[in-house]
Amino acid sequence: MIKLKTQSLHKKGSDLANSNRQLEILSNGIFQNGELPTFKAKILETSQFPLKAKKLEILQINVGYMCNQVCDHCHVDAGPDRKEIMTRDTMKQCLEVIKNTGAHTLDLTGGAPEMNPDFRWFVEEAAKAGVKDFIVRSNLTIIRSNKKYHDLPEFFKKHNVHVVSSMPHWTRGKTDKQRGDGVFDKSIKALQKLNAVGYGMPDSDLRLDLVYNPSGAFLPGNQSSMEKDFKKALIEDFGIQFHNLFAITNLPISRFLDYLIASENYEDYMYSLVEAYNPSAVENVMCTNTLSVSWDGYLFDCDFNQMLQLPVNSKVKHISEYNEELLEGRHIVISQHCYGCTAGAGSSCQGSVA
Amino acid sequence: MSKTYYDPADLRKFGNITEWSEELGTKFFDYYEKVFEEGALTAREKSLIALAVAHTEQCPYCIDAYSKDSLQRGVTKEEMMEAIHVGAAIKSGATLVHGVQMMNKVNKLDG
Numbered sequence: 001m002i003k004l005k006t007q008s009l010h011k012k013g014s015d016l017a018n019s020n021r022q023l024e025i026l027s028n029g030i031f032q033n034g035e036l037p038t039f040k041a042k043i044l045e046t047s048q049f050p051l052k053a054k055k056l057e058i059l060q061i062n063v064g065y066m067c068n069q070v071c072d073h074c075h076v077d078a079g080p081d082r083k084e085i086m087t088r089d090t091m092k093q094c095l096e097v098i099k100n101t102g103a104h105t106l107d108l109t110g111g112a113p114e115m116n117p118d119f120r121w122f123v124e125e126a127a128k129a130g131v132k133d134f135i136v137r138s139n140l141t142i143i144r145s146n147k148k149y150h151d152l153p154e155f156f157k158k159h160n161v162h163v164v165s166s167m168p169h170w171t172r173g174k175t176d177k178q179r180g181d182g183v184f185d186k187s188i189k190a191l192q193k194l195n196a197v198g199y200g201m202p203d204s205d206l207r208l209d210l211v212y213n214p215s216g217a218f219l220p221g222n223q224s225s226m227e228k229d230f231k232k233a234l235i236e237d238f239g240i241q242f243h244n245l246f247a248i249t250n251l252p253i254s255r256f257l258d259y260l261i262a263s264e265n266y267e268d269y270m271y272s273l274v275e276a277y278n279p280s281a282v283e284n285v286m287c288t289n290t291l292s293v294s295w296d297g298y299l300f301d302c303d304f305n306q307m308l309q310l311p312v313n314s315k316v317k318h319i320s321e322y323n324e325e326l327l328e329g330r331h332i333v334i335s336q337h338c339y340g341c342t343a344g345a346g347s348s349c350q351g352s353v354a
Numbered sequence: 355m356s357k358t359y360y361d362p363a364d365l366r367k368f369g370n371i372t373e374w375s376e377e378l379g380t381k382f383f384d385y386y387e388k389v390f391e392e393g394a395l396t397a398r399e400k401s402l403i404a405l406a407v408a409h410t411e412q413c414p415y416c417i418d419a420y421s422k423d424s425l426q427r428g429v430t431k432e433e434m435m436e437a438i439h440v441g442a443a444i445k446s447g448a449t450l451v452h453g454v455q456m457m458n459k460v461n462k463l464d465g
Contacts, residue, residue, distance in 0.1 A: 221427040
């Protein structure tokens, strides 16, 4: 049965809305009694501790946790009830950094970034900085949710935005189970609209990539095999085309952690992550070339650390104090959730890394 | 010592069989890994075959392993159930086709 999802863990007053509680769970139990090695112990085995930040390549900005959806596995715990929204002042501070940094990729995320009232202003200004790859992570349904968003495909096209969108499966049942009733049909319509303006077509420069993350307590399969299956099904069933599929592992935090515990899958899932640990994925984990900026301008090694309230280990804590030299070489803050990025072929916001 | 014949946690220890016979264990796992690589059949197709065989062999470890493996490869519930029906059909067909042998014998003895 499809359940209609309406509230974030924060709104429900859940224990797991508290990041300290999540970190406690991730440090206790099977990791405390030595059944499984901590992430630090694991990377020490291959002399990869401490993980250090390299040169900044990707600046990822979370412009707010508000979203029109309440997906089962959202690591942000986003939803319509979340009021954390980046202000134009903070956006201006981000723009200063975007103009001066050598990062080749700017990645806007949320929530649904489009719901930030200053989203379009920010995109227009940021596009002027001429970064090589300007990503907006769109949940697709936002495009069909309200008339004021219907022109987003044209808006994205105008600013040469690279659209990256979540699509858990090519079937209605699996997609709606994870993301809510009706999400599949709206997503299909949105993808058709994006295709109609040129996004995702084989020879088009208008990049449209999809993100697949598993609908339950299992790891993603091989990214290129999944991409073939997605492409075949979407073109045959709906005439939809896209460029690449990013297969992303669900990290055991926030709503996915809540689900793992409630479904009694937590320990098995952590075993799966640890057993699939791949040292070569550690070499390329995204936290070493990415900086994540929160809605209120604070800096984190990745979006997951942002949600766990684990700030960067640096004197520089806020985008207004940004200093590339001071941030480079910083030690990455880790916990057991990091196993999610090093399992199998590895996982990042750009998909597999190994 | 477990008081039941099957313990789900034992599946994680499968690799330990190598400890008591390293050469054979290693050869088996190398072969096993090779079998499931992409080949003339996709890894996804192989996973579905394994799932069906897991049921006809009634191996609880294999059922757990290939239910999960199928999910990881994006296989739908409908595809998984159809694969099991294929196994069930062959299994029941294999029983029933022996009915011809029974008929032959009965006809010879009492025809």
